[in-house]
Amino acid sequence: MxxxxxxxxxxxxxxxxxxxxxxxxxxxxxxxxxxxxxxxxxxxxxxxxxxxxxxxxxxxxxxxxxxxxxxxxxxxxxxxxxxxxxxxxxxxxxxxxxxxxxxxxxxxxxxxxxxxxxxxxxxxxxxxxxxxxxxxxxxxxxxxxxxxxxxxxxxxxxxxxxxxxxxxxxxxxxxxxxxxxxxxxxxxxxxxxxxxxxxxxxxxxxxxxxxxxxxxxVGEYHAVPDIPRRTLVLGGARSGKSVEAERRLAAFPGVVYVATGGTREGDPDWGARVAEHRERRPASWSTEETCDLVPLLSADGPPLLIDCLSLWLTHAMDEVEAWDDTLWAREGAGRLAERVAALVAAVRRTRRRVVAVSNEVGAGVVPATPAGRRFRDELGRLNAAFAAECEQVVLTVAGVARPLR
CATH class of the missing domain: 3.60.15.10 (Ribonuclease Z/Hydroxyacylglutathione hydrolase-like)
Known part of the structure; x- marks a missing residue:
């Protein structure tokens, strides 16, 4: 035809x-x-x-x-x-x-x-x-x-x-x-x-x-747009990075939304943010509230939308007591490096389609506290390592997405 x-x-x-x-x-x-x-x-x-x-x-x-x-x-x-x-x-x-x-x-x-x-x-x-x-x-x-x-x-x-x-x-x-x-x-x-x-x-x-x-x-071969299997979406606060990530999987069935932020009792602002995200998701999507990402990435299944890596890192740094300078220097840095390496290896091996969201916080402002600088540096390293395993990396600014790779 x-x-x-x-x-x-x-x-x-x-x-x-x-x-x-x-x-x-x-x-x-x-x-x-x-x-x-x-x-x-x-x-x-x-x-x-x-x-x-x-x-x-x-x-x-x-x-x-x-x-x-x-x-x-x-x-x-x-x-x-x-x-x-x-x-x-x-x-x-x-x-x-x-x-x-x-x-x-x-x-x-x-x-x-x-x-x-x-x-x-x-x-x-x-x-x-x-x-x-x-x-x-x-x-x-x-x-x-x-x-x-x-x-x-x-x-x-x-x-x-x-x-x-x-x-x-x-x-x-x-x-x-x-x-x-x-x-x-x-x-x-x-x-x-x-x-x-x-x-x-x-x-x-x-x-x-x-x-x-x-x-x-109709029926003649045409190169179907190449959909990347792994994508990292970066951006600052309210830059549109989550909307961009959700849009990338909206046309695919059975998506699993991985919420790494969990719930926070007594914080109505956080509750409103979570509700806003839930209302945007298609009814056919399922939700996993977890920071245990390696098993999800290792298993076969439908696409994953991970929102977000910065909250995953916060959780990981809490668990290794990274905010204490002495404990960080003694063993916290090494324990966090092991967790990041395991996550990156799981991304490298995964067979699933993955879209992950992370904050871009390394734009030149130096935090006033050692803990703040530690988080900024570790998130920058995590973003770089995760991005290295992705076919596509996108930066969102003022609601506009621009491919970096």
Whole structure:
């Protein structure tokens, strides 16, 4: 199957008319996007973008061969512009299949949000899954209770519904070879800034975006974005490092969130911080409150999100009595070095996907106390040793993530 992206944006497109925000200001050239619409083999049109005939012409295509127009948006979705000569748009009822004279088969999928999803099977058996904005499949099934098969390509709202992508992966519908394309890209905050930041965010989810007018072949090999197995996210206080780490695993199923901070009785501020983190996590994630990281890293299992190494180090330094100068000099330093070495070795050997968070405190301010300087130095050494075992290291500043490796 050959498909042409007549549009890749949200229903209102990007940029919005007369909007002064920074996202709209940067949405120029290839980053400007009309409402999402897809032309399949010149004969099937999925959704409509404003000025579809002109959009097709700009892509070197024609709508003259279109025999079927299918709608995916909710019934109260955006107003439609139907050019003369196109067949009247229709919506296939959930779990019903439509056979086209061109040899394509279209199965309508029930969704967990208003609208209709379509599984398109080409004449040669290639499979394309197309989902409307803000939606994911309702459960794992297709028609008649059968599980939806592995798809060659998926077009969906990746940034708005990373949890839906996680569920598709858990069900085996999206595999390591599935080409995942982000569409319905819009003005909302979850869309990220147009340009390099958008593509960086998508790559962390194993997805990509293409400009309006791009023509693709379903099933043709395309280098799937390389997702690092081990990532360290560094940053200062309130820099966005935890949000960045969570975002990197939001599109993967069964994540284990490892909270190293524990609970602190009688500290309402700490309780509020913990609650804020919990509210951001997907409901499908599980939580382990522990500083015993080596067994988790040594066992096989789903991805780990460790937040954070600085609290792990605080716990470790408490246990070796590192705050007492005499005990530190006598044996504390050696005992801490052994614990750090064991953690680093476990990271080196782990088979799991790991995203770890740590504070960056070595920016030049020298603490006034020996204990403060000791913690700063040991955290710097821990960060460096942990980073050496990671394929990717990221620094977050003012909510902006920048890869260091």
């Amino acid at each position: 050959e498909l042409t992206l007549l549009g890749t944006g949200a229903p209102s497109g990007l940029p919005l008319p007369d909007c002064p925000c920074a996202r709209c200001a940067r949405a120029v050239g290839d980053e400007a996007r009309a409402a999402t619409a897809v032309l399949v083999d010149g004969t099937l049109l999925l959704d409509l973008t404003p000025g579809p005939a002109l959009a097709a012409a700009r892509a070197g295509q024609s709508l003259s061969g279109v025999r079927q127009v299918l709608l995916s948006h909710p019934h109260d979705g955006p107003a439609l512009e139907v050019p003369a000569g196109l067949p009247a748009p229709v919506r296939v009822p959930d779990r019903q299949e439509l056979a086209l004279i061109s040899g394509h088969r279209v199965l309508a999928l029930a969704l967990d949000a208003p609208g209709t999803g379509y599984l398109v099977t080409g004449p040669d058996g290639e499979r394309l899954l197309y989902l409307p904005p803000g939606a994911g499949p309702a459960g794992e099934g297709g028609a008649h209770g059968e599980q939806t098969p592995v798809c060659d390509m998926v077009l969906m709202d990746v940034l708005g519904r990373p949890d839906a992508l996680a569920r598709l992966r858990a069900a085996g519908i999206v595999t390591a070879t599935t080409d995942v394309l982000a569409v319905h890209l819009g003005h909302e905050a979850h869309g990220g800034a147009p340009g390099p930041e958008l593509h960086r965010r998508l790559a962390t989810a194993g997805a990509r975006a293409e400009p309006d007018g791009t023509t693709l072949t």
